[in-house]
Amino acid sequence: MTTLIDRTKPxxxxxxxxxxxxxxQQREKAKPKGLYQARVPIYPKLVHGRWRWIKWALLIAMxxxxxxxxxxxxxxxxxxxxxxxxxxxxxxxxxxxxxxxWPQEVYFITGLLVLAxxxxxxxxxxxxxxxxxxxxxxxxxxxxxxxxxRMFEGDRNARMRLDAAPWSFNKLWxxxxxxxxxxxxxxxxxxxxxxxxxxxxxxxxxxxxxTGPMTAxxxxxxxxxxxxxxxxxxxxxxxxxxxPWPRIQGAMLDDQSFQVTYRYDRGExxxxxxxxxxxxxxxxxxxxxxxxxxxxxxxxxxxGAQMECINCGLCIDACDAxxxxxGRPRGLIAYDTDAAVAARAxxxxxxxxxxxxxTLYYAVALVVVAGLMLWGFSQRTLIGVHAxxxxxxxxxxxxxxxxxxxxxxxxxxxxxxxxxxxxxFSGPEGAVLSSPGRTAGQTLILNVKPNQVTPVRVFVTAPExxxxxxxxxxxxxxxxxxxxxxxxxxAFDYGDATR
Amino acid sequence: xxxxxxxxxxxxxxxxxxxxxxxxxxxxxNPLPRWWLWVFYGSIAFSLVYWIxxxxxxxxxxxxHGLLNESDRANVAQELRALQVQRxxxxxxxxxxxxxxxxxxxxLQAHAMAVGASxxxxxxxxxxxxGGGGAKGYPNLRDDVWLWGGSLDEIEHTIRVGIRSGHAQxxxxxxxxxxxxxxxxxxxxxxxxxxxxALSGRQADRAAVxxxxxxxxxxxxxxxGATGTGDRAQGAPDLTDREWLYGSDRESIAAQIHNGRGGVxxxxxGRFSPGVIKALAVYVHANxxxxxxxxxxxxxxxxxxxxxxxxxxxxxxxxxx
Numbered sequence: 001m002t003t004l005i006d007r008t009k010p011x012x013x014x015x016x017x018x019x020x021x022x023x024x025q026q027r028e029k030a031k032p033k034g035l036y037q038a039r040v041p042i043y044p045k046l047v048h049g050r051w052r053w054i055k056w057a058l059l060i061a062m063x064x065x066x067x068x069x070x071x072x073x074x075x076x077x078x079x080x081x082x083x084x085x086x087x088x089x090x091x092x093x094x095x096x097x098x099x100x101x102w103p104q105e106v107y108f109i110t111g112l113l114v115l116a117x118x119x120x121x122x123x124x125x126x127x128x129x130x131x132x133x134x135x136x137x138x139x140x141x142x143x144x145x146x147x148x149x150r151m152f153e154g155d156r157n158a159r160m161r162l163d164a165a166p167w168s169f170n171k172l173w174x175x176x177x178x179x180x181x182x183x184x185x186x187x188x189x190x191x192x193x194x195x196x197x198x199x200x201x202x203x204x205x206x207x208x209x210x211t212g213p214m215t216a217x218x219x220x221x222x223x224x225x226x227x228x229x230x231x232x233x234x235x236x237x238x239x240x241x242x243x244p245w246p247r248i249q250g251a252m253l254d255d256q257s258f259q260v261t262y263r264y265d266r267g268e269x270x271x272x273x274x275x276x277x278x279x280x281x282x283x284x285x286x287x288x289x290x291x292x293x294x295x296x297x298x299x300x301x302x303x304g305a306q307m308e309c310i311n312c313g314l315c316i317d318a319c320d321a322x323x324x325x326x327g328r329p330r331g332l333i334a335y336d337t338d339a340a341v342a343a344r345a346x347x348x349x350x351x352x353x354x355x356x357x358x359t360l361y362y363a364v365a366l367v368v369v370a371g372l373m374l375w376g377f378s379q380r381t382l383i384g385v386h387a388x389x390x391x392x393x394x395x396x397x398x399x400x401x402x403x404x405x406x407x408x409x410x411x412x413x414x415x416x417x418x419x420x421x422x423x424x425f426s427g428p429e430g431a432v433l434s435s436p437g438r439t440a441g442q443t444l445i446l447n448v449k450p451n452q453v454t455p456v457r458v459f460v461t462a463p464e465x466x467x468x469x470x471x472x473x474x475x476x477x478x479x480x481x482x483x484x485x486x487x488x489x490x491a492f493d494y495g496d497a498t499r
Numbered sequence: 500x501x502x503x504x505x506x507x508x509x510x511x512x513x514x515x516x517x518x519x520x521x522x523x524x525x526x527x528x529n530p531l532p533r534w535w536l537w538v539f540y541g542s543i544a545f546s547l548v549y550w551i552x553x554x555x556x557x558x559x560x561x562x563x564h565g566l567l568n569e570s571d572r573a574n575v576a577q578e579l580r581a582l583q584v585q586r587x588x589x590x591x592x593x594x595x596x597x598x599x600x601x602x603x604x605x606x607l608q609a610h611a612m613a614v615g616a617s618x619x620x621x622x623x624x625x626x627x628x629x630g631g632g633g634a635k636g637y638p639n640l641r642d643d644v645w646l647w648g649g650s651l652d653e654i655e656h657t658i659r660v661g662i663r664s665g666h667a668q669x670x671x672x673x674x675x676x677x678x679x680x681x682x683x684x685x686x687x688x689x690x691x692x693x694x695x696x697a698l699s700g701r702q703a704d705r706a707a708v709x710x711x712x713x714x715x716x717x718x719x720x721x722x723x724g725a726t727g728t729g730d731r732a733q734g735a736p737d738l739t740d741r742e743w744l745y746g747s748d749r750e751s752i753a754a755q756i757h758n759g760r761g762g763v764x765x766x767x768x769g770r771f772s773p774g775v776i777k778a779l780a781v782y783v784h785a786n787x788x789x790x791x792x793x794x795x796x797x798x799x800x801x802x803x804x805x806x807x808x809x810x811x812x813x814x815x816x817x818x819x820x
Contacts, residue, residue, distance in 0.1 A: 034530075237534065252544075396642050398788050
């Protein structure tokens with residue numbers, strides 16, 4: 001089993017000797033004095049390598065999607081918005097390219113969320129917390145903020161020196177510049193968010209002249225604040241203290257899950273290595289601490305799988321670079337499974353099991369839910385009708401003893417055009433349909449307006465029932481609209497048979 | 500209190516435990532992160548600001564209003580005013596359009612139905628029922644039988660002036676209390692009851708019907724008509740149909756002949772705007788089954804004549820209760 005180590009407290013004093021570094025001093029300063037503990041500052045060092053490259057590419061791609069999406073236009077008829085992706089709260093519609101969802105169909109969104117959760121479970125069971133390391137907005141924006149920080153203050157060592165240095169003009173302009181750009185990025189984040197909820201080209205004008213909707217200003221302010229605080233100050237603390245995912249992950253991971261792993265079988269015993277000396281009788285880990293200094297979470301991966309680890313792979317890049325330098329093979333730290341490492345340590349053959357009960361469950365659940373969603377979506381009708389029986393009075397006896405029941409048909413026309421809906425009723429003998437302003441007959445033709453729900457009062461009148469017939473009878477509304485057909489089971493109430 | 504030196508230290512993490520244990524799970528005594536404290540201080544600061552800006556503290560004669568002068572009541576009033584403006588166009592059209600135009604125009608009809616439903620629920624449902632189904636003594640508005648007429652104009656007029664309402668033009672019908680005021684004795688009331696039962700096409704005591712025929716012509720025909728089909732102008736109900744305001748059984752009919760009850764409906768003119776009264780009339784009319792009266796007369800009259808002529812089968816039957 002994977003062991004999760006809670007390292008939210010300062011590290012206990014250990015034998016990791018060496019000169020007292022600035023980092024060590026900082027850690028000392030953060031030691032709890034009383035009940036509260038300050039954050040241990042983390043200065044992640046820039047690293048180059050395969051995983052860092054993938055992270056940059058994903059960062060650019062995802063930010064691009066975030067910023068560009070609201071500006072994509074999509075032609076829709078009439079007064080309907082021309083924005084491809086729009087959550088229209090005022091109009092109670094969700095637009096996604098050719099799809100238009102009504103609040104009544106919010107279960108499709110629920111289905112998407114279930115699907116996303118299952119995909120997350122499956123990915124985590126197979127490859128660890130890839131979401132945390134590569135795709136989570138907290139990770140992406142923190143990466144962006146650290147990039148900005150590095151632009152102004154330099155890399156790890158320069159930043160540590162700057163923080164320890166007394167205030168000077170040099171320190172001042174670097175700090176001011178960094179925070180200014182941070183705030184700009186934060187505002188850009190909040191500012192892009194609101195375009196998903198209003199017509200973007202309109203809002204970008206009204207926003208600046210002060211006539212935009214209040215919700216836009218408030219959302220923008222809240223997101224500016226949270227982006228600045230979470231990516232600038234809170235960083236790894238959001239993952240460690242606020243996010244539930246690190247606590248849940250233990251339920252999805254097992255010893256066959258690929259995670260960022262220090263291969264202790266190969267690395268130990270670790271120790272500094274002098275150039276020209278041999279590698280016999282010792283491990284490949286030269287204790288250079290590079291995996292620690294590049295870690296955005298401030299942990300030492302060599303302690304094993306940890307709750308804080310977001311599986312981003314930056315320590316892999318750092319270690320690979322060092323292994324290249326000392327002429328040892330890459331992959332001392334790599335995406336690997338606990339089982340594989342244990343097997344190697346005991347000399348057994350390594351076996352990777354991607355298909356195991358856990359991944360099978362997740363995959364089957366994923367396929368089932370995705371299938372249900374697809375089926376549901378393919379069965380989705382653009383005309384939806386609900387028949388509501390009058391509950392008071394349930395029936396009305398007319399002057400000649402015939403019985404009349406009232407219904408309200410709620411006809412939702414999700415088309416962008418007028419629709420003609422044909423209503424038929426079958427149930428009691430000789431029943432006749434009518435609607436206010438329309439003459440009675442076997443069939444009602446109703447014209448409903450596009451993109452709205454039209455309530456229509458419908459009455460069914462049946463001749464006086466035969467002796468002994470009474471109470472509710474089964475009946476059916478047949479609804480035909482274009483090629484769509486729907487049957488709505490309902491009831492026709494003859495009322496008290498003994499009257 | 501546990502002495503700190505005696506406190507247990509967790510082997511795995513090196514952190515002291517609080518000494519609390521649940522089924523072998525021990526609580527580590529990690530310090531709280533400092534930012535947590537800041538959030539706590541922040542909420543205290545927020546509450547101070549909130550007290551100053553928003554209504555917060557109760558007093559003896561009121562409460563502190565806060566600098567923003569926020570008031571939910573004022574907000575609702577403002578929203579209602581905005582709603583009036585929004586509804587203005589349709590409201591104005593309701594005022595000018597005729598009832599027939601309103602019912603014929605789908606959009607206007609939908610608006611009138613919505614207004615009508617809400618006004619009906621607030622004001623009319625108490626007596627006529629939530630769906631207009633009526634109750635004993637309160638007419639059913641969903642069927643095709645009307646005391647004062649079921650056309651749009653007649654319904655609107657009834658809503659406007661009411662019945663025995665005190666309005667100058669109020670609709671009034673007057674059925675005498677034949678029994679109570681001694682115009683008919685108990686025997687005659689019983690005979691008349693049989694006669695009325697026969698009028699509606701049901702089986703009745705032939706002898707009693709025969710005895711009551713002259714009494715009916717003398718006392719009732721002036722309003723209810725010679726054949727019992729009633730008179731709209733006076734609000735005299737049709738006695739030949741299935742609709743009975745005060746009940747169809749003999750007891751109820753006898754009680755009505757004895758007491759001559761009549762209901763009261765308030766006048767709504769002045770309480771609702773003409774537009775709202777129109778909307779209400781359209782709502783009631785649209786939910787009703789129309790007015791069967793003109794055609795029903797001939798059909799029912801024939802049936803009545805047959806019953807009064809006392810066919811053998813009807814005569815022998817015992818009273819239903």
